[in-house]
Structure formats: structure tokens, C-alpha cells
Amino acid sequence: MRRIREVIVVEGRYDKNALAQVVDAAVVTLGGFSVFHDKEKLRFLRRLADKRGLIILTDSDGAGFVIRNYLKGALPGVQIKQAYIPDIRGKERRKRRPGREGKLGVEGMRPEVLLESLRRCGATFLDEEPEPQADEAPITKADLFALGLSGGPDSAARRQALLRRLDLPEHLTANGMLEALNLMYSREELERLLEL
Numbered sequence: 001m002r003r004i005r006e007v008i009v010v011e012g013r014y015d016k017n018a019l020a021q022v023v024d025a026a027v028v029t030l031g032g033f034s035v036f037h038d039k040e041k042l043r044f045l046r047r048l049a050d051k052r053g054l055i056i057l058t059d060s061d062g063a064g065f066v067i068r069n070y071l072k073g074a075l076p077g078v079q080i081k082q083a084y085i086p087d088i089r090g091k092e093r094r095k096r097r098p099g100r101e102g103k104l105g106v107e108g109m110r111p112e113v114l115l116e117s118l119r120r121c122g123a124t125f126l127d128e129e130p131e132p133q134a135d136e137a138p139i140t141k142a143d144l145f146a147l148g149l150s151g152g153p154d155s156a157a158r159r160q161a162l163l164r165r166l167d168l169p170e171h172l173t174a175n176g177m178l179e180a181l182n183l184m185y186s187r188e189e190l191e192r193l194l195e196l
Contacts, residue, residue, distance in 0.1 A: 002115065005124035006053040006081065009045065011067060014094070015057070015106035022111045023118065026052070030067060042074055049079040055123055057083040057114075059105035060169035083121035084180060085109050086167035120184045138182045139190060141174075147194055150174055165193065 004025035010016055016027045028045065035041055048054060056071055058064035068082070085106060091098035092108040099105065106114070119125070144150040149159050159177060163170055168180055181190060 003126040004055075004118065005126055006055045007048045008055045008057055008083075008118075009071070010057050010106055011059060011064065012107075014092070015059075018107045018109065019057075019114060022114050033063075033067065035067065036070060045071075045075055049075055053079045053081065053124075055081045055083050055118065055121055057085070057106055057117065059099075059103070060085050060087050060171065061099060061101045061103050061105070062171060064105070065169070065171045081121045081123065082176070082179060082183075083117045083123070084169050084172070085113065085117050087164075087169050088113075120180075122183050136186050139178060139185070139187050141178065143187060143190075144174065144178060147191065149177075162194070 001024045002022070004023050007026045007028055008019060008023070009028050009030060010019065011030055011032055013029055016029050019025070019027050026048075028048065030041070031038070045054065054075065056068055058068045072080070072082075085104075088104045088109070089098075089102050090104045090108060091102075092105065094107075109117075141150065145152075149155055149162065152158075159174065160170060163172060163177065166180075166184075168177065172180060185193070
């Protein structure tokens with residue numbers, strides 16, 4: 001079981017149970033949309049972010065992104081990391097029917113997928129040495145434009161194709177995609193990926 005320094009924030013208790021099988025970390029549940037009206041929970045999350053840092057891990061459906069975007073605006077961005085699960089079709093075992101978008105949520109992800117999502121967001125694994133950080137400039141919006149991922153007639157389709165190839169959620173905005181790319185790839189790696 002991998003130990004993680006940051007506090008992981010998930011939508012509900014089934015997501016928390018899934019993570020408890022994979023990582024040794026503090027996991028806070030939001031109670032879905034109820035977090036929108038829970039000022040006490042937001043104060044608590046701000047304190048946790050200040051003390052240990054937060055990793056936001058919501059489902060990759062539209063509702064998960066509504067919650068994620070709300071938290072982005074309500075919490076201090078410096079101490080927040082965004083972990084994304086891929087879009088995988090299916091339904092969780094406990095449910096009779098798949099969700100509205102037909103995608104698995106955090107609770108339905110395989111352990112190795114959850115670990116990889118946490119690794120890609122920059123989670124601090126306490127049982128391993130940190131990788132040395134390169135002094136490379138981050139990927140910018142200008143880079144996305146130059147690579148044909150924004151501002152062009154087919155840029156939306158190219159972004160969607162790249163998101164699928166990288167196993168990132170289809171609901172990521174251009175800014176969200178930029179953030180995810182900077183967490184996972186250098187500019188050169190991104191250019192190589194686009195050449196494939």
C-alpha cells in the first residue's frame with residue numbers, strides 16, 4: 001500500500017473505499033453537490049490544503065467536473081493538485097444501471113489506474129525518492145496554438161483525439177488540459193506524442 005502525503009478529496013464514500021484499498025492517505029468525502037452549501041467543509045478543506053496540500057479526484061463525468069471546477073474557484077490553487085481518471089465505459093458493481101454518461105467513476109477504477117492517476121498529478125509518495133525536476137519552461141497556451149490544439153478550425157477535434165490517446169477525460173477544458181499536460185509531459189514529449 002502506497003503512502004501519500006496530500007489529502008485526497010473525492011465525491012463520496014464509495015470512492016473513499018476504493019482508494020482505501022490502494023493508498024494509505026487521508027481521504028475526505030465531499031458528499032457530492034452538498035459541498036456547494038457547506039461552508040464549514042470548505043473551511044476545513046482550506047486548512048487541509050494549507051497544511052498538507054490537496055489532490056482533487058472526482059469522476060470524469062459532467063457532474064464530477066462541476067464539483068471539480070467549483071473547488072478550483074473556492075480553494076487556494078497553489079496547494080491543489082488535480083488527478084484525473086480516464087473515460088472508461090461501464091458501470092460499478094453496486095449499481096443496477098450505468099450513470100447518465102455511461103462512464104465508470106472513481107469507485108469503479110482498477111487499483112493500478114487510480115495509482116497512475118495519482119502519480120500523474122504529482123502526488124507525493126512518501127515511500128519513494130522524488131524525481132529530480134527539470135528546469136524546463138512549462139507548456140503554454142501559445143504552444144497549444146502552435147501545435148494546432150487551439151484556435152484552429154479542427155483544434156477541438158485534435159484536442160479530443162489527444163485526450164483519448166492520453167487517457168484523460170473528455171470534459172477537460174483547454175485550461176484543464178494544459179494543466180494536466182504540464183503535470184505529465186514536457187514540451188518535447190507532447191510534440192512527439194502529436195507526431196504519432
